Amino acid sequence: MSNFSIGKLAERAGVAIDTVRYYERNGLLPPAGRLASGYRRYGEAELKRLRFIRRAKSLGFSLEDIRTLLELSAERNVAKVKRAAQLKLADIDARIAELERVGAGLRKLIRACPGHGRAEACPILNALTDEELY
């Protein structure tokens, strides 16, 4: 335990080998220790970190966000971590609001469209052709 190859690491973290190297290149994982052959060696710390990245990603954080989050985590700066989470949440809420705005517009057009008949009577086509939407 605590000394395994990139293949095992990737497998245990549930990511592709290329992704591990990609994360290393992009500063999400520290440069791995190497065997005399040049093969990377990993321990539990890297596995944890990789899982952290995976989870943060599933919470909607970008890799850039995650780099920041990892720094804050290393600093054990709870206040900044909370702040970063709040910012991300605000970002998610804004995206939801925008999608809801767009969805509402589309829903209205769909409701008004009979689904048959002359193209001139199709509110969807008319909206795309004639109206200033915003």
Add this chain to the structure above:
Amino acid sequence: MSNFSIGKLAERAGVAIDTVRYYERNGLLPPAGRLASGYRRYGEAELKRLRFIRRAKSLGFSLEDIRTLLELSAERNVAKVKRAAQLKLADIDARIAELERVGAGLRKLIRACPGHGRAEACPILNALTDEELY
């Protein structure tokens, strides 16, 4: 009128010149008519089409979607246009649901985080470090 340059077209449609050429290359605009010099010439039809594209984009359609929409519009196929709109709406609704799921998870963590104190007591860091989120 009805005979203007790419610059005027772009200006009147509210897009960049490069975007017009990009759309032409990618089949969203038909190949433009040319002057003897090779300069593109446009009329009202192209302006309308470009505005159609802009509006469809603001309704959340991708350029690929819009290519389809333009074909359906040319066919005057109201039924298919309505169906395309419904599919896009379903897509938007799914994206909203996913963002809400993620937002709810984040909100819960933020609420539980005191914002100070030991890193071990930060639910956000703990979630990223320990839990299987999904």
Add this chain to the structure above:
DNA sequence: CTAAAGTCTGGACCATGGTCCATAGTCAAT
């Protein structure tokens, strides 16, 4: 007529988050 502004082309480049490839070297099992 001249100078400035506009347009042409092909191709490079941006961000995002990877994936895939060839070539070469290494490790593990039999």
Add this chain to the structure above:
DNA sequence: ATTGACTATGGACCATGGTCCAGACTTTAG
């Protein structure tokens, strides 16, 4: 020892939706 599986590297490539550039040519205003 050999074979098959694994890993190394740099760089190309994917989608998306453009943006920007150089170098050459054209149009327009004064």
